[in-house]
Every structure is written in structure tokens, then in C-alpha cells.
Amino acid sequence: MMKSFLKMALLSTALLMPAVAQAQEVVTWWDFLGGGDGVRMKALLEKFNAEHAGKIEIQATTLEWGTPFYTKVQTSAAIGEGPDVMTYHLSRLPLGVSSGALSEITTDELTAAGLSGADFAESNWKAAQVDGKQYAVPFDIHSVVLYYNKDKLAAAGLIGDNGLPTGLDGVDNFKAALQKLKDGGSEYGISIHSAAGDSQWRIFYSLLGQQDGQFLDADGNFLSGDNLDKAVKATSVVADWVKDGLAPAATEYPASIALFTGGKAPLHINGVWEVPTMTDLSAKGELGFEWGAIALPTFFDHPATWADSHAFAIPNRVGNEVSAEKRAAVLQVIAWMNKNSLAWADAGHIPAYSPVRDSEEFKTKQPNATYSILADTAVFDPSSVLAGVASPVYDAAGNYLMPAVNGEIDPQSAMEQMRDDLQGQVE
Amino acid sequence: MSAAATATDVPLPARKKRFNRNEVLAALIFVLPFVVVYAVLFIYPTLQMIWLSFHKAPLIGPGTFIGFDNYVKLFKDKLFGVAFWNTVYFVLLTVVPATLTALAIAVGVNRLKGWMQSLILACFFIPYILPVSVVFRVWGWMFDSQFGILQPLIALVAGDNVPVFRTLPLFMPTVAFITVWWTIGFNILLFIAGLRNISPEIYEAAALDGTSKWRQFTRITWPLIWPVTVLVLTIQLIAQFKIFDQVYLFGNGGRSDATMGLVQLIYRSAFQKNNGGYGATVAVVLFLIIVVFSVLQFQMLRARGEK
Amino acid sequence: MADIRLVNVSKHFGQVRVIENVSMTIGSGEFMVFLGPSGCGKSTLLRMIAGLEDIDGGEIHIGDRRVDELPPAERGVAMVFQNYALYPHMTVRENMSFGLQNIRTPKQEIAKRVAAAAKTLELEHLIDRKPGQLSGGQRQRVAIGRAIVRDPKAFLFDEPLSNLDAGLRARTRIEFAQLHQRLKTTMIFVTHDQIEAMTLADRIVVMNNRKIEQIGTPMEIYSRPASRFVAAFVGSPSMNFLPVQQLSDRDGKAVIRLPDNSEILTGIASSRLPSDGQVTFGIRPESVKVSANGAVSGKADVVERLGERTLAYVRLADNSVVIAEDEGQSRINVGDQVKLDFDGASSHLFDSRDVAYSAG
Numbered sequence A: 001m002m003k004s005f006l007k008m009a010l011l012s013t014a015l016l017m018p019a020v021a022q023a024q025e026v027v028t029w030w031d032f033l034g035g036g037d038g039v040r041m042k043a044l045l046e047k048f049n050a051e052h053a054g055k056i057e058i059q060a061t062t063l064e065w066g067t068p069f070y071t072k073v074q075t076s077a078a079i080g081e082g083p084d085v086m087t088y089h090l091s092r093l094p095l096g097v098s099s100g101a102l103s104e105i106t107t108d109e110l111t112a113a114g115l116s117g118a119d120f121a122e123s124n125w126k127a128a129q130v131d132g133k134q135y136a137v138p139f140d141i142h143s144v145v146l147y148y149n150k151d152k153l154a155a156a157g158l159i160g161d162n163g164l165p166t167g168l169d170g171v172d173n174f175k176a177a178l179q180k181l182k183d184g185g186s187e188y189g190i191s192i193h194s195a196a197g198d199s200q201w202r203i204f205y206s207l208l209g210q211q212d213g214q215f216l217d218a219d220g221n222f223l224s225g226d227n228l229d230k231a232v233k234a235t236s237v238v239a240d241w242v243k244d245g246l247a248p249a250a251t252e253y254p255a256s257i258a259l260f261t262g263g264k265a266p267l268h269i270n271g272v273w274e275v276p277t278m279t280d281l282s283a284k285g286e287l288g289f290e291w292g293a294i295a296l297p298t299f300f301d302h303p304a305t306w307a308d309s310h311a312f313a314i315p316n317r318v319g320n321e322v323s324a325e326k327r328a329a330v331l332q333v334i335a336w337m338n339k340n341s342l343a344w345a346d347a348g349h350i351p352a353y354s355p356v357r358d359s360e361e362f363k364t365k366q367p368n369a370t371y372s373i374l375a376d377t378a379v380f381d382p383s384s385v386l387a388g389v390a391s392p393v394y395d396a397a398g399n400y401l402m403p404a405v406n407g408e409i410d411p412q413s414a415m416e417q418m419r420d421d422l423q424g425q426v427e
Numbered sequence B: 001m002s003a004a005a006t007a008t009d010v011p012l013p014a015r016k017k018r019f020n021r022n023e024v025l026a027a028l029i030f031v032l033p034f035v036v037v038y039a040v041l042f043i044y045p046t047l048q049m050i051w052l053s054f055h056k057a058p059l060i061g062p063g064t065f066i067g068f069d070n071y072v073k074l075f076k077d078k079l080f081g082v083a084f085w086n087t088v089y090f091v092l093l094t095v096v097p098a099t100l101t102a103l104a105i106a107v108g109v110n111r112l113k114g115w116m117q118s119l120i121l122a123c124f125f126i127p128y129i130l131p132v133s134v135v136f137r138v139w140g141w142m143f144d145s146q147f148g149i150l151q152p153l154i155a156l157v158a159g160d161n162v163p164v165f166r167t168l169p170l171f172m173p174t175v176a177f178i179t180v181w182w183t184i185g186f187n188i189l190l191f192i193a194g195l196r197n198i199s200p201e202i203y204e205a206a207a208l209d210g211t212s213k214w215r216q217f218t219r220i221t222w223p224l225i226w227p228v229t230v231l232v233l234t235i236q237l238i239a240q241f242k243i244f245d246q247v248y249l250f251g252n253g254g255r256s257d258a259t260m261g262l263v264q265l266i267y268r269s270a271f272q273k274n275n276g277g278y279g280a281t282v283a284v285v286l287f288l289i290i291v292v293f294s295v296l297q298f299q300m301l302r303a304r305g306e307k
Numbered sequence C: 001m002a003d004i005r006l007v008n009v010s011k012h013f014g015q016v017r018v019i020e021n022v023s024m025t026i027g028s029g030e031f032m033v034f035l036g037p038s039g040c041g042k043s044t045l046l047r048m049i050a051g052l053e054d055i056d057g058g059e060i061h062i063g064d065r066r067v068d069e070l071p072p073a074e075r076g077v078a079m080v081f082q083n084y085a086l087y088p089h090m091t092v093r094e095n096m097s098f099g100l101q102n103i104r105t106p107k108q109e110i111a112k113r114v115a116a117a118a119k120t121l122e123l124e125h126l127i128d129r130k131p132g133q134l135s136g137g138q139r140q141r142v143a144i145g146r147a148i149v150r151d152p153k154a155f156l157f158d159e160p161l162s163n164l165d166a167g168l169r170a171r172t173r174i175e176f177a178q179l180h181q182r183l184k185t186t187m188i189f190v191t192h193d194q195i196e197a198m199t200l201a202d203r204i205v206v207m208n209n210r211k212i213e214q215i216g217t218p219m220e221i222y223s224r225p226a227s228r229f230v231a232a233f234v235g236s237p238s239m240n241f242l243p244v245q246q247l248s249d250r251d252g253k254a255v256i257r258l259p260d261n262s263e264i265l266t267g268i269a270s271s272r273l274p275s276d277g278q279v280t281f282g283i284r285p286e287s288v289k290v291s292a293n294g295a296v297s298g299k300a301d302v303v304e305r306l307g308e309r310t311l312a313y314v315r316l317a318d319n320s321v322v323i324a325e326d327e328g329q330s331r332i333n334v335g336d337q338v339k340l341d342f343d344g345a346s347s348h349l350f351d352s353r354d355v356a357y358s359a360g
């Protein structure tokens, strides 16, 4: 009885053996991409799997964005149970590296996969490094843009000869334009997601960058010296809009979009990830006006816009290291994704991979091409374990910046408190 | 020793002893799974947590022993004070109101008959089965400062739309209200079970005794339902001390430091800032607070009920 | 003290009719027992008087007031429930005081009345206990105490003895009789135990199937039942019923012939009987004696020796069974052939509508 059972087991194992030997590399993939991003990534993954049938198969899982994702990554990395590859915010990289969750990617590995730093914008490539070591490969650059209602802007005389918005540069100019739009019968001049720190942070950090302000200096000090004044100025710009009723106070994310799409506010600052929303609404004829998106106007000295990157990173797998073959497959996945990132641009993002960004197809892709200048004017979040998506800096933005914008705290004391709070959290 | 051995040689006691041993064995077998699960899933992690609180350690992995430093830091941490008072405030806002409201509704529902009773009961119970994310969406939408269907009403009172979740003094009361709305179904159920346990004859006796409705409630229903009330209060107290989900969701992106509760501080320290040792310290303190409060409350209430 | 009058009272629960057109008068100070099988509507009727059930038709008067629209407390009656329905969280004293407090009786007065009731019912040493710490009999006394202190116009008892063991039951029964003698208050007592009914009642209301079968003193009910139901329900062992072969007349009195052809002269006037001659013969076991010169013979199937008397279940020739009585020291055994002597003068006849006819 026992013997025959053993024989059976051996036999079936023997039968399975060739299958195992010939098996394709299975790459476990985690991402946090929902909504329009998720749809487009799913299409890319299917395409990859189809093209690599029999060689590499990606098995993807989508997890909750933000702290839950990063917590899971960190805990699973510590016990070697993480995925083979995952999406990662570059802004979050310092904390990931400091907690030991990420595995370094060597130049040799990159070269073997046909990737090199020269294929990416310099600031972008640098943002994927900690202490000079590469921990991620950028996939896109995503930022905030100014969505506009062309009909309303035209009526207010704010559309130039090239068909794009004009006369919006400069703090006072912009405010005057908002007033004009409001006087023209709009409920608000501009709609912003004013109820949360993260959205406000993106605008604030852009305006700080336009003044060459440093949120965190090289010595590890937050808002040191005249950076504080610049921060106060940046905060005051938006706070003034809210105070004068040109922008809605304490408005939630969906409502801020609805104000724009519903025609109540002719301008809207939001991430490029909402491009699909507008495209879809417009295609269905539900928008009721012609829309467009441009890079944020230059309020201060020069163009600059907050940006972050979705990137690919490989988690550490303590005690459960993967084979060299698997790692090679993972890098192949990363390289393929970048080379095929034109499709990803449909989600509003700007491909990080320069050959794609410089391609003719992308240059004619609207509205991305209009704001693709972002790739060069991007300012990335400070490189600190306290910064990045769902970080203490984001929390501080909710605690101080958001109430300042809504007139609950005056900008000066808000920025001082924010500085002191963050400084206090430096270990 | 040898005397005992000879004693067991006598047939009758020996048989008796064997029977006892079997019994003990059976008892062990039945109790063991629970003991093991309890030890592995509760005792061990609790001890680990306490041990971790004496370390400077990340969320995962080893740390260095630092004695009571985390505790010293905790009592100097302004945020801990805020989180503590927010938690207590939330407990005050929810526990007693939720209990009283549940009792009032249960008394009302208990008077209905047949399908009407089931229907109304279901209405009150449905929120309880909703996941917190749905509760968050529903109320977030109803209170939305731009498009919320409650805003016209609010504007009537306040003169203008009010972003309730971004208005600090309104935040906790509103979240408390929503929590009561969300969780009251279960309390109502407990109270109804309690009310159904009161014999209708007692009410008939009371009717013959000429008891007014109010006296009937205060002198008969209330004392008889008191044990259930104590239970509900205690369950509520423990649950609300652990407040996290609703406050986190509604406060996310806002002034989360000002609205933070103790569990959120644990989450933030351990998961967001990768400071496992400090997170464990807050957790230990919360654990102690809950133990002390619930034991105190239970004893106090029971004593009052006994009188 | 007051009389209670029911006029054409009816009640139904949904489609189920429980009480139909019941009328009766309970005299002031009378001890009235409602007797009937389980489910016949006794409790319902009592609860209607108490005001715990609405009535669907008719009127209820207590004293000179019509009360059927009044809430229970204003009817001036006190009720003792089958399960006592004491307030479990109150002490004996509080249980008894509660109703008085409700009507704002002065504290001293309450104390006085509770003390008096406690004394009467021998509850003084239990006065600060809660119901959970009392025996069944003690609880029952507390329930009575709670009724007494209110000094009601009438007491309503719904099977107050049914939860007690046999011994306590007998003793408490006597206490009830004494209580009534002392208080002389109108009392209605519901039971399905005929011994309780017979021993306690001034008058008994026998109920069956939503209706009153008969109202009368215990002896009337026993010796002159109004219907076959009453005849069968009252008395233990139950009355013998035998089919009548032929009905004839002798000197104005009815003579019946049993299936075994034996003839029995009854004390019932022939003229009162229905003309169709369809009757059933009924006779209580104590009127059927085992006797050497009895006219009817049969075989003893079962013999029950009760001590002071012996009951014999005798199978007649036509296979019908008659319960007969013999003396305590009876020598008959199962299987013996015995002769029975029927005392026709105390027999009953029942017509096809179960109306009863008795001698005299």
C-alpha cells in the first residue's frame, strides 16, 4: 500500500519534471495603481505576457495606495515574502532604503537589460538614487497641471493666438484673471482640492520651487533662512484665492473635480492622472465645453512644478533570495515597460524614458505634449526619510499648510509651526 | 509516598483515580486548542509588544534596548497628550449617547409587533453591517462642503456651507455621531434581547399597580435591563477607546495631528515612521488604559446595579 | 367590596373567538371560581375583568361603575398571577409598596399596610429579601401581599396554586379560604382543579369552549349538573355514561333499559324529557355499589383500592365499562364476576343536545 503510493508519487513527480524545467520565469508584481492608471497598466501587463508567452509571465496584484502599500512592502521584505518587482514612488525611496526594504540595482544589471542613466532626465534618474546607489528605475513623471475650460477663458479674453491660455503668469496677473473669470459668471475662478494636505503640498512645492526655495537644505534643516519667507509667500498665494472667494475653501477631491467638470470653475489644478477623466467625459460629450491642460503658470521667478515618479523597484528578500535568472527577467520587465511607456502616457503621465518622450508619437500626444516641459522643470520632493508620499511631510501639509490655505492659521505662523514640527521629527 | 502507593493498590480508589486521570486528560484535550491559540495569538504578541516598548527598534527587525526611554519620551510627547484627550473625548461623545439612544430605540422598537418590528429593526441594523469605507463615503458625500445634500440644511443654521470635517470643533462630534449611527444596531439588538427577557406579566402587574409610563421605565424596565446596559457600556467603552478607522478616514489629509486618537498614534509611529519601539509603547499604555477603565467601569456599574 | 357584573362580554384574538356572549354577576364579597379545561378562556375572562385585555363587545361593571373602558389601575381590582410576576429587583417590602407609591400614598400609611400584610401572611422575616431568595410558596404569599395592601374592591387569582407541590397546595388552599373569611372581599379564582373549586367557591362558573356551561354552588354543580360536559368534568372519578336502549315511564318517573336489558328506575319526571326518547344515562360511581343482590352483572377489569373505598371498573355484557364503588375492605379481585346496584334516584339523563336532567 505504502509502496505503491510512493511509486505513484515518484511517477507523477517524474512526469512533472520536464514541465518544471521548461517553465517560464514567473515574476510576481505588486502595484498600487487604481482608477485610470490601473486600467492602462493592466493592458500593458497583458501585452507583456502575450509577447513573452512561455518565457516570462507576470503575475500582478494591485494593493491599496499609500501607507498600506508601503507598510506591506516593508514587512514582507523583512521576511523575504515580497514580490519580485513593484511600483514605487521615487519620493518614498529614501524611507524605503533606510528601512532596508529595497534592493540595489547594479549598473551591470541595467546594462544587461539595455537600460542606462542617459535614457532618463537627470533630475529624475538622480531621484532614484540614495547615496549614489541606484534603487529604482523611473517609469513616468507625474505632476500637477492647470486644467482649463477653453470656452470660459476665451470669453474672458484669456486665450492667446496660439489657442493656449495666456496672461496667467505672475501672482497678481493670475489673481486678476481669476477675478475676471469670476466676474464673468463663474462661481469660482479656480477649483482646488483645498481640504487635504497632499494636493496643497503639490501646489505649494511648485511655488516654492519657482522661487528656488529649499524645503529641506543640505544640512538637514527645514525651511531655513529665507526659505521660510518663500514658503510663506507660496502659501499666501493660494490662501489669498480662498480668502477672496476665488477658490473654494475646504473642498474635497471629488468635489474639486466636479466644480471644474460641472462648469462652475473654469480652472482647476490637479494631477495629470485626471487627464483620462477629462478625456473620457469629453469623448462621451458630457463635459459641455472644450478643455485643455497646461503646465502650471510661472507665478514667481521661473517655471517649476512639483513632480514625483512612479518607478520600478526590487524589494529585498531577506533569507529568500531569487535566482539570477529571475532577476534578469525582472530587469527585462522593467526595460520593456519603459520602452512601451507611450501607452502609459494615456493615463496623463509623461514617460520617464527619454527615447519615448522624444518620439514623434509622444510629441503629438495631447494634452501631454503641452505640458511635457514638466520633465525638465520638475522639482522632486526633498530626499528625506520624512518626505514623500504618505510621509510626515505630507501629514504636516495637512496639519499646517491646509488650514493656512483655508484661512484658519495665518501663513507665517503656519510655516513656522510646520518647520518646527518637522525639525522636531528629525532623529 | 509509599503509603500512598499502597493505598492505590486497593482496587476501588485505584479505579476512581484512573477515572479522574481520564477526565483530566479529556479536559486538557478540549481546553488545549484554545490555550494554544490564545497563547500564540494573544499572550505571546502581548509580551513581545511589551518587550518591544523597551527598545529603539524599527517596525520589523531587531533594535537596541533603551529601558524606559520610550516611556519618558511618551509622557513628554505633546502628540500623545492630544491623542489621549481626543480618545477620551471621543469615548465621552459616543459611549453614553450610543447606549442611551440604543436603549430608547430598543424600547420603541420593542413595542412594535410582527413585521413592522422586524422592518424597523432591520433599518436600524443595516448601517452596522456596512464596512467603514462605505460609511465614510456615504457620510463624506452627505456632508460634502460643495455638493453634500445636508449642506442646504446646514446653511440654514450656519448661514453658509460648512466643511464639517475640516472644522476642528465639529470634527469629533460629527464623527462621533456617525459612529453612533453606524454601530447602534448591535446595541439595539442587545437591548431588545434584554427587553424580551422581561416577562410581560411584570408589566401587567405594573399596570394593575397603576404605574405611569415614566415610572414603569425608571423603576421597572431600566433596573431590569441594567445588566445589559452594563454590558453595552463596557463593549462600547473598549471599542471606542480603540477608535481609528473613522477618524483616520475623515481626518486624512486634514489636521490629523489635532484629530488623532491613540491607535492612530500607534499606526503613525510604527507603520508610517517605522518606529516600532515607540508604537509599541503607545500600544502598551493604551492597553493599560483600556484595562483600567473597563474594569473600573464594570465594577462601578455593577455595584450600582446591585444596590 | 363590590359586585362584578358582566353583560354579553365577547372577545376574539384575530379570527379565534375565545369568549362569546358571557354574562354573569358576582356578588359583593362572593368567592367565585372559574373552572374549566385548559384553553377554555378562563384566564382571558379574568384578564378582561382586570383590564389587561380589551373586550370586543359587552359591558363590565364593578360596583356602580362601568369599567370596561378604564385602565387596569382604575378598576380597583388586584390580581395575583400564575407565575406571581413579582418585581425581581425589588425586595418584598418594595414589591408590596410599589403600587401604593404609585398613587402617592403617604409613607406612614404604606409602612402600616405593608407591615399588616406581612404579619398576616407571615412574611415579616422575609421583608428585605428579593424574590429570587424566596421559595415558591413564599413568593406566592408576597404576590398575595402585594394585592392585599392595595385594599382592592376585588381580588383576581389566576391559578395561584398551580406552581406549588401537592402538600403546600392543600395548605395554601385553606389559607385562601381563611383569607376570604377575614377580608370578605369579592374574589375570583381561576383554576382547572375541581377540588380547589369545590372547596373554595361560594359559586362556581364552569366554562367550556368560550361559553359558560353552568353557574352554581359547588353542590349544585355536583349534584345537578346542567350539561353532560359539567357532569363529566366535575367529580373524580368521572361520571359513568351508558347508552339507553329504551326509555319508558313508571308513575311519572323515567325508566331506562341498559344494553344488557337491565332496567333502572330514575328519579326524573318523564314529562320533562324530550319526546324523541334519545337519552344517555349518567350515574356517579358512588351511586353504583357492588352488591350481592345487584341487578346488573359484569366482570371486574380493574380494581383500585383507595383505602376508605375501592373502585371497580366493571365490564358489562355489552362491553361498556362502569365504575362502581365498594367498601374499603372489598374482597373483589380482578376477573371476578360482580353484581352492581344502581341508585337510580341520583342518576341523570342527557338528551341529544347534552342538556342534563336530574331528579327533583
Ligand SMILES: Nc1ncnc2c1ncn2[C@@H]1O[C@H](COP(=O)(O)OP(=O)(O)OP(=O)(O)O)[C@@H](O)[C@H]1O
Pocket: C013, C016, C018, C036, C037, C038, C039, C040, C041, C042, C043, C044, C045, C192
Ligand atoms: N394573545 C392571544 N392570541 C391568540 N389566542 C389567544 C391569546 N391568548 C389566549 N388565546 C387563546 O384563547 C383561548 C383561551 O385562552 P386562556 O388563556 O383564556 O385559557 P385558559 O382557560 O386560561 O387555559 P389554562 O387553564 O390552560 O390557563 C386559548 O385557546 C388560547 O389559545
Ligand SMILES: [Mg+2]
Pocket: C042, C043, C044, C158
Ligand atoms: Mg389560564
